[in-house]
Amino acid sequence: MLMQPMKSHQTVSRRGVVQGLGGLILAVALPGTAHAQSGAAQVLKGDGGAVAAIAPNAFVRIASDDIVTVLVKHIEFGQGPWTGLATLVAEELDADWSQMRAEHAPANSDLYKNFAFGMQGTGGSTAIANSFEQMRTVGATARAMLLTAAASAWNVPVGELTVDRGTIRHASSKREGRFGQFAEAAAKLPVPAKVPLKDPSAFTLIGRDDGSVKKLDSAAKSNGTAQFTIDIREPDMLTVVVARPPRFGGKVASLDAKEALAQPGVVDVKQISSGVAVYAQGTYQAMQGRSRLKITWDDSAAEKRSSDQLIEEYRALARKPGLVARQHGNVEAALKLADKALEAEYVFPYLAHAPMEPLDGFLRWDGNTAVARFGSQLQTGDHHAIAKVLGLPPERVQVETMLAGGSFGRRAQATMHLAVELAEAAKAIGPNRPMKLVWTREDDIHGGYYRPLFVHRLRGGIRDGRITAWSNTLVGQSFLRGSPFEKMIKDGIDATSVEGSKEIPYQVADFRCDLHTTDVSIPTLWWRSVGHTHTGYAVECFIDELLEATGQDPVSGRLALMDKAPRAAGVLRAVADLAGWKGPGPTNGRARGVAVVESFNTYVAQIAEVSDGGREGPRVHKVWCAVDCGIAVNPDVIRAQMEGGIGYGLGHVLFAEVSLDEGRPVQSNFDGYRSLRIHEMPEVEVRIVQSGEKPTGVGEPGVPPIGPAVANAMARLGLQRPRRLPIVRAVS
Amino acid sequence: MTFQLSVNGRSHAVDVDPSTPLLWVLRDTIGLTGTKFGCGIAQCGACTVFLDGKPLRSCALPVSAVGSQSVITIEGLSGREAEAVQRAWVARDVPQCGYCQSGQVMSAVALLTEVKKPSDRDIDLAMTGNICRCATYVRIRAAIHDAAKSLEG
Ligand code: FES
Ligand code: FES
Numbered sequence: 001m002l003m004q005p006m007k008s009h010q011t012v013s014r015r016g017v018v019q020g021l022g023g024l025i026l027a028v029a030l031p032g033t034a035h036a037q038s039g040a041a042q043v044l045k046g047d048g049g050a051v052a053a054i055a056p057n058a059f060v061r062i063a064s065d066d067i068v069t070v071l072v073k074h075i076e077f078g079q080g081p082w083t084g085l086a087t088l089v090a091e092e093l094d095a096d097w098s099q100m101r102a103e104h105a106p107a108n109s110d111l112y113k114n115f116a117f118g119m120q121g122t123g124g125s126t127a128i129a130n131s132f133e134q135m136r137t138v139g140a141t142a143r144a145m146l147l148t149a150a151a152s153a154w155n156v157p158v159g160e161l162t163v164d165r166g167t168i169r170h171a172s173s174k175r176e177g178r179f180g181q182f183a184e185a186a187a188k189l190p191v192p193a194k195v196p197l198k199d200p201s202a203f204t205l206i207g208r209d210d211g212s213v214k215k216l217d218s219a220a221k222s223n224g225t226a227q228f229t230i231d232i233r234e235p236d237m238l239t240v241v242v243a244r245p246p247r248f249g250g251k252v253a254s255l256d257a258k259e260a261l262a263q264p265g266v267v268d269v270k271q272i273s274s275g276v277a278v279y280a281q282g283t284y285q286a287m288q289g290r291s292r293l294k295i296t297w298d299d300s301a302a303e304k305r306s307s308d309q310l311i312e313e314y315r316a317l318a319r320k321p322g323l324v325a326r327q328h329g330n331v332e333a334a335l336k337l338a339d340k341a342l343e344a345e346y347v348f349p350y351l352a353h354a355p356m357e358p359l360d361g362f363l364r365w366d367g368n369t370a371v372a373r374f375g376s377q378l379q380t381g382d383h384h385a386i387a388k389v390l391g392l393p394p395e396r397v398q399v400e401t402m403l404a405g406g407s408f409g410r411r412a413q414a415t416m417h418l419a420v421e422l423a424e425a426a427k428a429i430g431p432n433r434p435m436k437l438v439w440t441r442e443d444d445i446h447g448g449y450y451r452p453l454f455v456h457r458l459r460g461g462i463r464d465g466r467i468t469a470w471s472n473t474l475v476g477q478s479f480l481r482g483s484p485f486e487k488m489i490k491d492g493i494d495a496t497s498v499e500g501s502k503e504i505p506y507q508v509a510d511f512r513c514d515l516h517t518t519d520v521s522i523p524t525l526w527w528r529s530v531g532h533t534h535t536g537y538a539v540e541c542f543i544d545e546l547l548e549a550t551g552q553d554p555v556s557g558r559l560a561l562m563d564k565a566p567r568a569a570g571v572l573r574a575v576a577d578l579a580g581w582k583g584p585g586p587t588n589g590r591a592r593g594v595a596v597v598e599s600f601n602t603y604v605a606q607i608a609e610v611s612d613g614g615r616e617g618p619r620v621h622k623v624w625c626a627v628d629c630g631i632a633v634n635p636d637v638i639r640a641q642m643e644g645g646i647g648y649g650l651g652h653v654l655f656a657e658v659s660l661d662e663g664r665p666v667q668s669n670f671d672g673y674r675s676l677r678i679h680e681m682p683e684v685e686v687r688i689v690q691s692g693e694k695p696t697g698v699g700e701p702g703v704p705p706i707g708p709a710v711a712n713a714m715a716r717l718g719l720q721r722p723r724r725l726p727i728v729r730a731v732s
Numbered sequence: 733m734t735f736q737l738s739v740n741g742r743s744h745a746v747d748v749d750p751s752t753p754l755l756w757v758l759r760d761t762i763g764l765t766g767t768k769f770g771c772g773i774a775q776c777g778a779c780t781v782f783l784d785g786k787p788l789r790s791c792a793l794p795v796s797a798v799g800s801q802s803v804i805t806i807e808g809l810s811g812r813e814a815e816a817v818q819r820a821w822v823a824r825d826v827p828q829c830g831y832c833q834s835g836q837v838m839s840a841v842a843l844l845t846e847v848k849k850p851s852d853r854d855i856d857l858a859m860t861g862n863i864c865r866c867a868t869y870v871r872i873r874a875a876i877h878d879a880a881k882s883l884e885g
Pocket of ligand 2: 078356405406827828829830831832833863864865866867868
């Protein structure tokens with residue numbers, strides 16, 4: 001997702017201690033003071049921002065049975081925030097890892113805002129960065145209160161107490177106790193105004209890499225007990241599927257629901273703004289009912305262009321100068337003076353996120369209050385959207401965040417369209433009909449909100465064996481335009497379109513990056529690593545091509561241009577070392593390609609070893625990866641995210657495309673929208689570069705380098721760097 | 733129509749349309765939600781269950797075709813292989829979002845029941861029908877090897 005992390009300046013402005021459920025529970029509430037900092041937040045908080053305070057307004061609960069539960073404000077859909085935030089609390093609390101648990105915090109934008117957004121939400125790989133100090137402060141505060149309670153119970157000076165792995169000790173009197181026995185007394189104490197945080201050199205859980213800090217959700221996710229939205233079952237619950245227009249922007253012209261309503265189990269059919277909702281007793285009956293609807297669609301306002309047509313239009317635009325995102329020197333003059341000028345065009349298709357669990361949501365509404373449960377990624381926005389549709393004040397709407405089967409950006413909707421559809425479906429049939437809205441895979445792949453189609457045109461100049469000019473013209477849609485996040489567009493430039501192209505880690509004397517933002521009514525959205533999904537490929541392929549043209553090595557040639565990018569250079573050196581880099585090859589039919597991309601303040605370099613698989617496309621055998629994400633909170637989660645990012649990135653670069661035929665998406669399920677499978681997954685080796693910098697995210701940054709690393713290896717195999725993705729289309 | 737199903741060793745009488753895929757009978761009618769829906773067209777493996785001990789995509793099997801064959805879902809998984817696989821899954825922290833993992837675990841257990849010491853190629857063949865959008869494949873492979881090792885002797 002987008003949204004650059006902003007500074008998280010937090011002080012403890014309000015504290016509360018509440019007695020919670022089931023006995024002795026200490027809850028410490030530590031809301032930050034960061035105010036709405038982004039345009040998005042201002043818009044979303046425009047209607048007063050009064051959000052219900054939902055007890056127990058807390059980040060941590062310590063129960064009499066010693067269990068420490070961290071309430072995690074970021075949604076867990078695989079990137080590890082439950083484990084990460086619990087690690088931060090446990091570190092300062094000096095808890096034992098085995099006593100730690102995590103659950104989702106309720107929706108509450110004051111208490112649980114993401115400091116990077118100014119409202120509650122997850123994305124932009126911000127979870128650890130934004131919670132690093134906050135959750136440590138929570139842990140340290142709870143620790144201080146437990147110690148005070150223990151000191152007074154034992155009648156000893158608090159300064160003589162120590163805590164180790166969940167046990168409080170007073171050495172000279174040989175007394176010891178567990179957190180649980182002091183939780184009740186601690187809950188009655190005033191909250192200390194200021195608590196010291198550990199010096200990083202004293203960390204025992206943060207950065208621990210001996211396998212003892214296991215993820216908190218692995219067991220439930222290995223035995224089928226983890227509860228996702230699609231698993232919600234309630235008495236009298238209806239299941240809803242929606243027939244949506246086959247073309248984006250289409251509207252229902254006429255509807256005949258007779259046959260659908262005659263289907264067994266179908267309860268009702270209603271028109272809502274996104275299409276026609278079918279309500280049934282079960283999922284299959286709802287799908288069967290939907291297939292019997294007779295709808296004629298009015299496509300007069302719909303988008304009817306095909307992908308090929310859009311690409312031709314974009315290519316023509318790329319020949320004209322766009323709005324300048326950044327420039328220095330005089331690139332046109334430098335290109336004229338060059339001994340050699342290179343030009344390359346790269347075409348990136350629309351991509352669906354296709355999270356394993358398609359979109360879904362549960363809503364119960366009695367006309368007066370509502371409870372929504374789903375994998376909400378922007379809780380504040382979803383909360384307000386539901387309240388608005390149902391005509392309720394936000395404090396009468398509760399949003400509970402569920403585990404979600406992946407997102408990759410899909411659940412963070414600028415338009416909150418899922419929350420709106422859910423609430424509209426409820427409203428259309430009337431109160432007291434609890435319902436679960438389910439999207440099928442076809443709904444998902446046809447559903448839009450794609451990574452936008454982009455065309456890049458790059459021109460580079462070489463003079464005296466040096467790269468002297470770099471020009472990058474981008475053409476594509478902005479998903480911020482027309483959304484509540486529109487204020488983030490500055491001087492006509494959507495930063496998420498040009499991130500990664502506007503600033504490159506290489507020093508080139510004459511530089512320009514310009515942008516054409518197109519008007520196409522295909523809904524688009526941030527997709528795992530956002531602009532870097534295309535800029536990383538274009539920039540890293542083109543620099544490699546220029547280095548090849550000047551006879552330079554891909555690693556040392558890059559490094560020679562990276563004086564002003566020390567951390568990017570650091571990961572490049574690290575990955576070259578890890579892979580035992582001796583040049584790109586090919587050796588024994590295998591070549592190696594390199595790429596390095598910074599995204600979300602995390603630096604990742606990858607080397608891919610590739611052979612030519614003929615019509616099957618390139619075969620990627622092994623990927624070496626070095627990452628610098630500041631202080632490594634959970635090294636194994638970082639490795640997992642690099643592995644997953646590489647697999648996700650590779651699958652899309654190789655196989656994935658949503659193409660449009662006169663505006664209609666052609667692919668509809670995993671047969672056409674091909675996903676990476678286990679036999680296509682390379683071996684992966686990850687090195688985490690030691691760093692004392694503040695931690696940054698890892699959910700997205702593993703994605704961008706893999707595509708260009710593979711393309712650059714292909715070039716060394718005598719194949720071309722694929723100019724149009726996906727690669728397998730280019731090869732066949 | 734009423735069908736008599738044997739699921740996880742228990743008998744269930746379900747009254748559903750004969751064309752209803754077993755997946756939805758398990759999830760919506762019987763309430764066993766560990767088996768997941770990912771595609772509905774036998775492409776992703778999220779809905780994998782055992783039918784008379786063999787792994788099968790329950791989204792593509794109409795309930796009318798089940799007959800007296802026994803159905804085992806992730807909730808009813810038991811035995812040495814199952815324990816070894818689930819232990820290895822947790823030890824390697826395989827799951828990310830976790831949504832595909834019921835299906836992955838079912839396929840892995842089926843593989844180890846069949847092949848005691850699977851090669852990488854065996855793993856490719858047995859697991860290629862299970863998509864993981866989070867791409868946890870490196871760990872799935874490692875965990876299967878771990879589980880096989882733990883079952884030796
Ligand atoms: S849901 Fe059955 S294979 Fe995908
Ligand atoms: S763990 Fe997310 S799809 Fe496999």
